[in-house]
Amino acid sequence: VHPASPPIDVARARADTPGCLDLIHFNNAGAALPTTAALRAQIEHLELEARIGGYEAHDAVADRIQGIYDSVARLVNGAPTEVALATSNTAALDLFVYSLSWSEGDRILTTQSEYGANYVAYLHIAARTGAVVEVVPNNEVGELDVEALKRMIDDRVKLISVNHVPTNGGLVNPVAAIGKVAKAHGITYLVDACQSAGQIPLDVEEIGCDALTATGRKFIRAPRGTGFLWVRQAVLETIDPITIDHDAATWTSPTTYELKPDASRFEVWEKGWAGLLGLGAAVDYALDLGVDAIEARITEVSDSLRERLTNEVPDAVVRDLGSTRCGIVTFTLGDRDLGALTQELQEKGINVSVVPPGSALLDSEARDLPPLMRASLHIYNTHDEIDALISALS
Ligand SMILES: Cc1ncc(COP(=O)(O)O)c(C=O)c1O
Secondary structure (H helix, E strand, O other): OOOOOOOHHHHHHOOOOOHHHEEEEEEOOOOOOOOOHHHHHHHHHHHHHHHHHHHHHHOOOOOHHHHHHHHHHHHHHHOHHHEEEEEEHHHHHHHHHHHHHOOOOEEEEEOOOHHHHHHHHHHHHHHHHOOOEEEEEEEOOEEEEEHHHHOOOOOOEEEEEEEOOOOOOOOOOOHHHHHHHHHHHOOOOEEEEEOOOOOOOOOHHHOOOEEEEEEEOOOOOOOOOOEEEEEOHHHHHHOOOOOOOOEEEEEEOOEEEEEOOHHHHOOOOOHHHHHHHHHHHHHHHHHHHHHHHHHHHHHHHHHHHHHHHEEEEEOOEEEOOOEEEEEEEEEEEEEOOOHHHHHHHHOOOOEEEEEEHHHHHHHHHOOOOEEEEEOOOOOOOOOHHHHHHHHHHH
8 A cells, every 4th residue: 555645653643542541452443542632522512512502502613513524525535415424334324225215126235244234224124125135245355246246237236235344354345346337237336334434545436336334433533423424416316215304304384395405314403413523523633644544554554463463373363355454353263262362351451352253144154254353453553562462362
């Protein structure tokens, strides 16, 4: 990776991250450590609400609230009016997929590595509407096989919905190549960027997707309970949201309403603005550094961890798939009890996590995967921290 932005100043990144003082955090795919700026943005807004009132505080920071939409739009290279703020990836994704108009026999094509929350929503839609869910096979390196996707296309394919990066490994799916297939056939295309947003540069034009979802708390380093849905303007105009309120639609007469012309048709009026201002601050921090530089740093440390696990830790087997691998490193350690080990590591001040097979059930079954230990790295993780993990595991 050759970033155009200057390389990450790791000492500075750590100084900007209060959590780095106390612990070694390798659970960034769970929830990453926030910057001081993201933390302050939340606290200051909560204090303002307490001092002057919640509605009044909203009005007082109206410009900064607009700034959240502008920043998220820059993160994905879309327009601010195409951004709906949400509470999580799942909330954003569900709103989009449930809002499509489904008919019996419609086909949903997805990935073997699809996340549990997404997959059960597709199954739920299928059970309610007669749509069918089908999985595009992987290619020889474990990415969604674009040639196989092409062979599966017919006029019943209503939605292609894929993760960019799965929950259970460093795999990066070929989202732009998938986008070309979707576009050639005029099929609605949704990308779950939950694990890629904030660690891999995103460009909805290059990807060619119609909708993209993300959560705040992972690689974007925003507060919990935040996320967003981006929907292309030409597509959102055609979608009748599954639920609305009088912010998503204007109540025009006792018997009529008019949906908003932009992505606000996917929002509800009430929001946790402190958290969302934290999201805005976190996105701004990433944009200031350059997501290309963030990706380069994450690639450097995560490749180093993979290599060291393989070479230095007895019984460690790295389970990541794909031709390019990102900041999520998953591995097994013989028949060690990973839950107990995670607890032991946490007592030593090292956070990792365990991915249960049910998080990505199809992939776990296809590869016969037990629970996986997951170490997910961010820019503030250092080679010294990797030393500490390797020696604790060894
Ligand atoms: C690939 C992927 N998609 C979706 C989600 C769901 O995100 P959220 O918990 O914000 O709804 C996750 C969470 O781990 C994930 O890893």
